[in-house]
Amino acid sequence: MRSDKENLIVKLTFELSLEIIKFSEEIRALHRYEMASQVFRSGTSIGANIREAQNAESKADFIHKFKISAKEADELEYWLLLCEQSEFYPKPKKEVTNRFENNY
DSSP: OOOSSOOHHHHHHHHHHHHHHHHHHHHHHTTOHHHHHHHHHHHHHHHHHHHHHTTOSSHHHHHHHHHHHHHHHHHHHHHHHHHHHOTTSOOOOHHHHHHHHHHO
16 A cells, blocks of 8 residues: 655654654653653554555555554654643743644
């Protein structure tokens, strides 16, 4: 199923992962390791599963990987909302929330 031409969803989820890495490091710098790990894992998992879907063994496998990505996106949204609403965590920058809102 993999193609050499550019795939927009792969590109966008990779870019989201880069923004998530920056944000999780910002959280980690405040010694909030648990939240940093949750944001990092769910945020980078989206793109990893999308990328993995490009080599799916079947259409069902492809759909399954995309569904996992959707679940991870929902989880990431939860963690970002907690950061946004809590006084103890940095607020996600617009680069993170805009990418997330515009793509999921």
